[in-house]
Amino acid sequence: MIKIANAVISKNHKPFIIAEMSGNHNHSLERALEIVDAAAEAGAHALKLQTYTADTITIDKSDGEFFISDAKSLWKGETLYNLYKQAYTPWEWHKPIMDRCKEKGIICFSSPFDFTAVDFLEELNVPAYKIASFENIDLPLIRKVALTGKPVIVSTGMANIQEISEAVETIRSTGNEQVILLKCTSTYPASPENTNILTIPHLGQTFGCEVGLSDHTMGIGVSVASIVLGATVIEKHFTLNREDGGVDSSFSMEPAELKALVIETERAWQALGKISYGPTEKEKASLVFRRSLYVVADMKAGDVITDKNIKSIRPGLGMPPKFYDKVLGKRVNQDISRGTGLHWDMIG
Template structure:
């Protein structure tokens, strides 16, 4: 299974496709947003991703009750949903300059739409792909709208049951989606490794017959790198210039040095997978001579008996394998031999 987004190929035979998610880390500054684009490109990300919504397309302008965040464990405690989205949203007029800067730097750019008007807007910018967020993965109408564009579709699977994912995948494919990627996602912010369950990745691939990846909200790069070993071909991470600058998603976002490490280490993980193999590889064959083998460790005359005092199992590996030691003890040498002679059947 493989697919193409822009000029990048995605699949098991290609290095992991790394997406830097800006989200609201621009802190309402276009200049900072463009700096984030530049830092992501410099770090080696394949794509920069935005989120396309307004506070009004996300929720109602109500600041109490169900619309107010009181969860003591939430990063956003004390905010209404409406005020949070007002702070986090990326102005729609910024999308084109952000996308243009990414293109100039050789990086793809696309977005997550949160309603149908966002899809229409992103289509006007000719984005190469779409992403559906975990909280919208059961919004069948939105998924059908996006799938109908015919462009590659990446869907985060956070919180979704198998039954819900089945409905989502069926809806996407029936509406015209041919290139689908499902991302294992844990919808906590930040997520902990213990709550990430990346063993689900190969199961997703098996269940739905599509490419898989990870949308990783844990700190650091270890979980994403490990996911590559389980078949992840796409890695999405939130990205900022510095967590200390603050912002709605900064607490669980990578900094530029970390993103560069993720790009490097995920590619190394992919390169290391190879295939099932035993024995010496072509490059290992020269190292075989450095195995241990049996050597004469003292000068001997013809007829002398081999003992543990005059045979040693040492490097290099040009003598008989050490497994023959017990069989050789007590036998006589057939000729004079000097210390450092590899033990072979010819001298017995």
């Protein structure tokens, strides 16, 4: 069990849903605050920011590996520097966004991308930290975050088992045991067939920690399915309207979808229950609607039971149908009127 602010993260509590704002504010603080309002209205438990600047995440260079030329990339034709300049959340916005979250009753924390971001977020007293997939091999950054003593959520996109192990060991070596690992596929959007959520229980078993999903697929199906596999945290990118555009808008959820995610993941969690056979307390009232053996033609004492005078029908107040073959050919010991449930004390 891990606690983030007033939220408990465990399999005994409903899934913790994180709305990732990322760059979907589109350089408008007013829009960022509207995103907070919409996330809270939809029932998300937390809003997550990203804390960096273009200069803290890359350098201003427009050729070679600093230029995005991959034809499949959403950001083809951009330089890394310009992309991050578009996507970053101004640091002076963090406090008003966090204040709005507090006002709306939603938790706010962030992903830091360098040491200065951690120091800044500590000044704001964030209740937890998130390590993004692209930073999950930055062990010095992970160590600095872990040393705050606060819960650390790590996305595992692209990381092999050794790299995940190194990240977890780095956190625990500081004495911080508050680790949550999120299965993540670092493609934007991700396809369901490339998401491999069967990894979720394996992550939990291997590292002995809470697990979840950072979900870049469209819709809510993958996230809901992950709850059945033990996910206790779901993170999805969130925007007001995909048509408004923005660096992450094309694979982000809209408010109605986020609301559905909150509702359906909680339903999936409620449905897990426990291993159970036989009627539940709520089902016992329905037992009467089972089939059972009934007399379907008036009978006199001494009459032989045949397939013409008994039948397996509803309701379930007679003897179970499994005795049908055993009672055929036997005689009844009393007069029985049509519509009476058959019982052993009527036979012989």
